[in-house]
């Protein structure tokens with residue numbers, strides 16, 4: 431490849447001001463994948479796995495739900511981190527683009543709402559992870575199935591709350607007109 435060609439191909443992913451044209455869409459795709467995994471996983475747990483497991487006797491049902499929850503919690507750890515880091519990076523890129531153009535950076539209302547509600551979802555998730563799931567794990571370890579079923583009932587309501595908040599964010603951001 432001659433010099434002119436290699437310069438042209440390396441510039442393909444750069445704007446004239448040197449900013450990357452692929453970074454923002456890549457971050458947005460990662461952001462969406464994280465949101466799909468988190469919100470979609472909650473919908474699967476509530477509407478598919480939980481009703482299907484209801485046909486099992488308490489020892490098998492509580493053990494199955496505990497095993498599924500422990501894997502889903504590990505997935506949400508990653509999804510929440512990716513959503514936060516990719517979202518913060520997009521805000522940073524938008525802020526620096528405004529600064530380069532000497533414009534004031536005014537974050538849209540739907541971005542503020544998304545960030546605030548992310549912390550609501552994170553707080554609910556951390557309560558499920560640290561308190562309710564720990565209670566479920568203790569019940570499974572000591573084979574106290576009624577206690578495990580009660581912990582699952584509490585987890586169900588908090589996951590429902592997070593699903594509603596997650597769906598609200600998605601609808602609000604898409605109707606907010608900036609994404």
Ligand code: HEM
Pocket residue numbers: 458461462465469513514516517518520521541544545547548551595596597599600603604608609
């Ligand atoms: C602190 C956490 C978060 C930050 C900083 C953040 C930031 C952002 C930013 C900057 C965008 C790009 C908007 C644009 O290009 O116009 C975006 C898009 C989006 N975010 Fe977030 N976000 C966060 C958490 C979440 C959460 C928890 C959800 C959903 C549960 C969510 C759902 C979305 C959706 C659906 C889009 C639109 C993507 C598209 O289709 O273009 N975000 N976010």
